[in-house]
Amino acid sequence: MSEPAPKAAADLERFPVGEMIGTVVENTAVNDGYNHLVLDAPRGAATAKAGQFFHLLCPPTGEHTPFLRRPMSIYRIDRGQGRLEFLYKIVGGGTKALATLKAGDGLNIFGPLGVGFTLEDGWKHVLMVARGVGLATLAPLAELAAERDVRVTAILSARSPEFMMSEEYLRSVGAKVITVNDADGTSNVDDVERTVRGIVEAEGVDLLATCGSNRLLLMLQCLAREYGIAGQVALEQLMGCGIGMCFVCVLPFRTPDGLAYRRVCKDGPVFPIEEALSW
Amino acid sequence: MVDMSVQIGRVSLANPVMPGSGTFGEGLDDVMDLNRLGAIVAKTITPEPREGSPLPRVVEYKDAFLGAIGIPNKGPEHFVREIASFYRQFSPPFVASISAPTVEAFGKIAADVSKPGIDILEINISCPNLEKDGKAFAMDPDATEKAIRRITECTDLPVWAKLSPNAGDAPTVAQAAEAGGAEALTVANAMVGMAIDAEAMRPRLGNITGGMTGPATKPVILFMAYQVARSVSIPVIGCGGISTAEDAIEYMLAGASAIQAGTVNFIHPAAMLDIIDGMEAYCRRKGIERVSDLTGALDDDEGMKLEQLAKSA
Ligand SMILES: Cc1cc2nc3c(=O)[nH]c(=O)nc-3n(C[C@H](O)[C@H](O)[C@H](O)COP(=O)(O)OP(=O)(O)OC[C@H]3O[C@@H](n4cnc5c(N)ncnc54)[C@H](O)[C@@H]3O)c2cc1C
Ligand SMILES: Cc1cc2nc3c(=O)[nH]c(=O)nc-3n(C[C@H](O)[C@H](O)[C@H](O)COP(=O)(O)O)c2cc1C
Numbered sequence A: 001m002s003e004p005a006p007k008a009a010a011d012l013e014r015f016p017v018g019e020m021i022g023t024v025v026e027n028t029a030v031n032d033g034y035n036h037l038v039l040d041a042p043r044g045a046a047t048a049k050a051g052q053f054f055h056l057l058c059p060p061t062g063e064h065t066p067f068l069r070r071p072m073s074i075y076r077i078d079r080g081q082g083r084l085e086f087l088y089k090i091v092g093g094g095t096k097a098l099a100t101l102k103a104g105d106g107l108n109i110f111g112p113l114g115v116g117f118t119l120e121d122g123w124k125h126v127l128m129v130a131r132g133v134g135l136a137t138l139a140p141l142a143e144l145a146a147e148r149d150v151r152v153t154a155i156l157s158a159r160s161p162e163f164m165m166s167e168e169y170l171r172s173v174g175a176k177v178i179t180v181n182d183a184d185g186t187s188n189v190d191d192v193e194r195t196v197r198g199i200v201e202a203e204g205v206d207l208l209a210t211c212g213s214n215r216l217l218l219m220l221q222c223l224a225r226e227y228g229i230a231g232q233v234a235l236e237q238l239m240g241c242g243i244g245m246c247f248v249c250v251l252p253f254r255t256p257d258g259l260a261y262r263r264v265c266k267d268g269p270v271f272p273i274e275e276a277l278s279w
Numbered sequence B: 001m002v003d004m005s006v007q008i009g010r011v012s013l014a015n016p017v018m019p020g021s022g023t024f025g026e027g028l029d030d031v032m033d034l035n036r037l038g039a040i041v042a043k044t045i046t047p048e049p050r051e052g053s054p055l056p057r058v059v060e061y062k063d064a065f066l067g068a069i070g071i072p073n074k075g076p077e078h079f080v081r082e083i084a085s086f087y088r089q090f091s092p093p094f095v096a097s098i099s100a101p102t103v104e105a106f107g108k109i110a111a112d113v114s115k116p117g118i119d120i121l122e123i124n125i126s127c128p129n130l131e132k133d134g135k136a137f138a139m140d141p142d143a144t145e146k147a148i149r150r151i152t153e154c155t156d157l158p159v160w161a162k163l164s165p166n167a168g169d170a171p172t173v174a175q176a177a178e179a180g181g182a183e184a185l186t187v188a189n190a191m192v193g194m195a196i197d198a199e200a201m202r203p204r205l206g207n208i209t210g211g212m213t214g215p216a217t218k219p220v221i222l223f224m225a226y227q228v229a230r231s232v233s234i235p236v237i238g239c240g241g242i243s244t245a246e247d248a249i250e251y252m253l254a255g256a257s258a259i260q261a262g263t264v265n266f267i268h269p270a271a272m273l274d275i276i277d278g279m280e281a282y283c284r285r286k287g288i289e290r291v292s293d294l295t296g297a298l299d300d301d302e303g304m305k306l307e308q309l310a311k312s313a
Helices: A042-047 A093-098 A134-147 A167-172 A189-203 A214-227 B026-030 B075-087 B103-113 B141-154 B170-180 B215-231 B245-254 B271-286 B306-312
Strands: A018-031 A034-040 A053-057 A070-073 A076-078 A083-089 A106-113 A125-131 A151-158 A176-181 A207-211 A230-234 A250-255 A258-263 A270-272 B006-008 B011-013 B017-019 B040-045 B058-061 B064-067 B094-098 B120-124 B159-162 B184-187 B191-194 B209-213 B236-238 B258-261
Touching (some): A018 A042, A018 A083, A034 A093, A034 A106, A042 A083, A042 A106, A070 A093, A070 A134, A076 A134, A083 A093, A125 A134, A125 A189, A125 A214, A134 A151, A134 A167, A134 A207, A134 A230, A151 A167, A151 A189, A167 A176, A176 A189, A189 A214, A214 A230, B017 B040, B017 B271, B064 B215, B075 B103, B094 B103, B103 B120, B120 B141, B141 B170, B170 B184, B170 B215, B191 B215, B209 B215, B215 B236, B215 B245, B258 B271
Parallel strands (some): A125 A207, A151 A176, A207 A230, B120 B159, B159 B184, B236 B258
Antiparallel strands (some): A018 A034, A034 A083, A053 A070, A230 A270, B006 B011, B064 B209, B191 B209
């Protein structure tokens, strides 16, 4: 089958979403099982927002032939250099195929897509709690907050210290970073809850943001309710089209009319924390 | 200049390319100029709102999609108020797709959506018929004819019947839809299939069965379009595995007057524009003045049999 050339409308204002070829600047292992992908993609970098994602057409390899695109959160938007960065965990055919890309290769990406994080006027302090690759999704929120002079505290949770990604990067955008891990037991939910309560009570928090862990989501949901703080969670689900047409990526949510499915791609991937169910 | 317009019953389309029902949405308005499409086809709606199938809803293959979405929709009133009114800003004819569990319910929903802003009704008859033990309308010529007839009694809009590739005898169902008053036939809906996870000993789809679509299905549906086009006198709209202009042209040659692109919209969201441009370029290259001249232009003389070859040698 001959692939049609990507057709992205020239008028970015009228057609902000498009299919484009990004050029790989680097695609390197961050640690065992995680890769960091940097793409030259000026069009994408110009319009992307924190919490949005791109839908990647992973190149078929001899072994893997992913048919559908794969959603990836934007880990970093570098508007100055016209670059987009992704942090991905190698789990199956699509991400294995992605890992074969070399500097100079082209990658067909579609986006930017979805509803990202919102920072309301007057908010002064954001507390992010990220687990594993969920950090990739939350990182741009730290940068967005920094741009708006909103203080950020980030609790990063991972299996062991060598899996702790992006601590430096977050510090560089001005976030206060607290790391916890499974190896020394600091990441258990009760301890993290104590830490969060401590920060909320001592410093005041306007937004609790999370991604990557069911148990952390449940804990933060309770705290958001208890303290009356806004909460936002970025969710993931197997996805089809990425723009709300196919209704593949739905998840159940609490709504005023009871439980209802919503599309992660179009209605999210960032949702109000109180509406999310644990998965 | 190639004349790209096509005539589908009473309706003239600026070009023969439109989306398949359920594979299109307002999200595409952020991607491309929807006014370039031949028509806009909405997702199927049903008399009662539906949340859709349990999860997971998709399994992918090398070049096919197996999905069980379950027609989530908010019913006819919401459709007319919100969805149809959104699409009024665009110039292509707007096609509503309707489905229902009984002949009477088909008539009622047809009447309910025959409102300003809706130009055509496409009838999704690949759904269970509650009056016949849940056997799909499209599997059954009698039920198909009754449903389409009832709908045409309840609306003045042109009615297109969307056939199912699961029916054993496609031409008979096609003729039944024509007899019922359909102005065109969409050939076809998804092919029913299933997938099993051997490790988990579980079906891979929450709904157990799903519809297979995408490039892998093209030979089967292309033949169905060919067969149906030869057995009715109303236009056929080809739909199954079309990803490129070449695929679309094959359907036209087989007898289709227009085409719908489905799954490809999930992979290359602006693919329909490439299909339109590619069809036009093909006509120009071949010196074909009207794209409609492609319809049924297939030279289908059989290849020479060995006996004939022996004689002429
Ligand atoms: C909005 C969004 C943002 C995402 N951002 C990131 C990111 O920044 N970094 C990252 O590493 N991953 C991210 N993911 C998850 C990523 O899309 C999947 O890991 C990827 O699609 C797996 O593809 P695969 O072919 O390698 O694996 P597959 O062989 O398709 O699947 C391997 C396993 O992962 C599960 N899976 C597949 N697709 C998804 C999915 N979309 N969501 C959740 N689970 C899935 C499968 O059920 C299976 O168990 C994101 C997902 C979404 C929906
Ligand atoms: C996710 C998905 C949802 C669909 N929903 C509908 C629907 O609501 N009504 C309908 O008549 N067909 C529906 N279809 C079928 C398509 O309109 C089309 O007939 C089918 O996908 C074959 O075309 P393709 O091979 O180009 O995808 C759906 C297909 C897909 C993949």
